[in-house]
Amino acid sequence: MGRTRVSTALVAFCTAATAGVTALAAAPAATAASPLKTRAHYVDCRAAGAGPEKGTRKAPWRTLAAVNAQRLGPGDQVLLKRGTRCTGTLTPNGAGAPGSPVRIAPYGSGAKPVIDGAGAPDTVLLRNTQWIEVSDLEITNAANPGTKRRGVRVVLDDYGTGRHYRLTGLDIHDIRGDDTKDNDGSAGILFSVTGSAKETHYDDVRVENNTLRTVDREGIFFASSWNQRPAISGYDPNGPHWVPSTGVVVRGNTLDDLGGDGIVMTATKNALVEHNTLHGFQRRSAGYNAGMWPWNADGTVFQYNETSGGETTRDGMAYDVDEGSFGTVFQYNYSHDNAGGFFLVCSADGTLGDAVIRFNISQNDHFRGIETCRGSFSGVRFLHNTIYVGDGVSQTVVNENTTSRHEIAFDDNIVVKEGAGTAAFTLRSGGVTASHNALYGIGAAPANSGGITADPMLTRPGTATGYGDAAAAYALRAGSPALGAGAPLADAGTRDFAGNPVVPGAAPNIGAWNGSSSDR
Secondary structure, eight states, X not given: OOOOOOOGGGGGGOGGGSTTHHHHHSOOOOOOOOOOOOEEEEEOTTOOOSSOOOSSSSXXXXXXXXXXXXXXXXXXXXXXXXXXXXXXXXXXXXXXXXXXXXXXXXXXSSSOOEXXXXXXXXXXXXXXXXXXXXXXXXXXXXXXXXXXXXXXXXXXXXXXEXXXXXXXXXXXXXXXXXSOOSTTOOEEEEEEEEOSSSOOEEEEEEEESOEEEEEESEEEEEEESOOBOXXXXXXXXXXXXXXXXXXXXXXXXXXXXXXXXXXXXXXXXXXXXXXXXXXXXXXXXXXXXXXXXXXXXXXXXXXXXXXXXXXXXXXXXXXXXXXXXXXOEEESOEEESOSSXXXXXXXXXXXXXXXXXXXXXXXXXXXXXXXXXXXXXXXXXXXXXXXXXXXXXXXXXXXXXSSSOEEEEEESOEEXXXXXXXXXXXXXXXXXXXXXXXXXXXXXXXXXXXXXXXXXXXXXXXXXXXXXXXXXXXXXXXXOTTTTOXXXXXXXXXXXXXXXXXXXXXXXXXXXXXXXXXXX
16 A cells, blocks of 8 residues: 554544544534625536627636636636536636635536546646535546546645635546556545645545546545655655644545545545445556555544455455554445455554454455555454355455564454355464454464354345445344354444444444344
């Protein structure tokens, strides 16, 4: 992954791992000024005629160049006509203000207006601006494939604090970029911070309800030059120090057919990534890529996501806690059919710590359930997960690929292997401990105090067709030896995968289901 390093003094803030994390992740709303009078500017790239372009309904701007030539201010709207297609790069100038953002959106009826980058580096470029909202556009950039390009790029260069960004309802597809992953690499949506002269970061970002398909290399990617701290590989004490973006929420997006990674949080604090669906990643990249993960980011919460179809074993896992990251929480996520496996924990030459992975479900992930890479780490807890390895699938449940010490607590989990193939542990560092797990059909299992090896009697394992029925498929049937057989854990949170309560101090079920038995 991003094989990069945070001092242990930073760990203390990581209370975002509690159940109230959704509220913590939202940035406080800026004090709203009195809204300015809205000025609507109309764009119709199909409009004929050689008359003046005034940006009115009767005399709309006919090119993106005409839009880019204007200076927009608080309350301005740029409205593109539905059913039309504009070619080139939309680069609006100016910025909104608290309570009066600049809005870019459609007008009229019909299909979303299309902006085609036609091989340019960017299709939509929002540079050194703030208080801006872009919604309900179709964005593509397939010409001249294999060169660096983005669908939407938001960039702050030696800007200071940029506030209030909204990307919603965008249909981003065929962004046929190269294999570059950095501050100006190829991506569907890229938030980047560049420069080194002035501390710069984002505050109050929402990337919600967008679709991204056939994108190279990154899906949704946050990157920053203000990222240097001792916990990353190659730490440069003379480089721009760590200045995290705040109030970042990535929610309700659907991503499909990605060359590399799905959703990556870099140099953020208390970001929230939830209710996203990712299918098909690591399809065309020669590098190492995973589905959803933080790098050099603190307090990130990933919840209610579904990730599948990762290709290759150059990572190819659904989820990852990567180096320089502290206080990470992965909870209530569903992973299935990934060639690289379920989960990676990778500190490379840096450090990471204080991560909890709880109440997730993995179905037929191949190769590795949990993988570590070089470098040591501590404070990683896998709690109440259910991992199912079905007929014809083989998996190393926990694979330590070096002898570097990896302190992992593996408690109250269910791991089931059925049919052809094998599932076993490969432990080398002496840092992995296990207790109160249900390990059925598993080879080379570690010592497992309070655990069971009997069939935990899952309701219909291997049959979940999506996030919506995963809980029912992995409920426990009446008579399951996993019912009430777990150990109360301080980091278990307040609910299970299905929303059933977890009562502090009470004996829980083993696995991701804490409800009563089910014979559905």
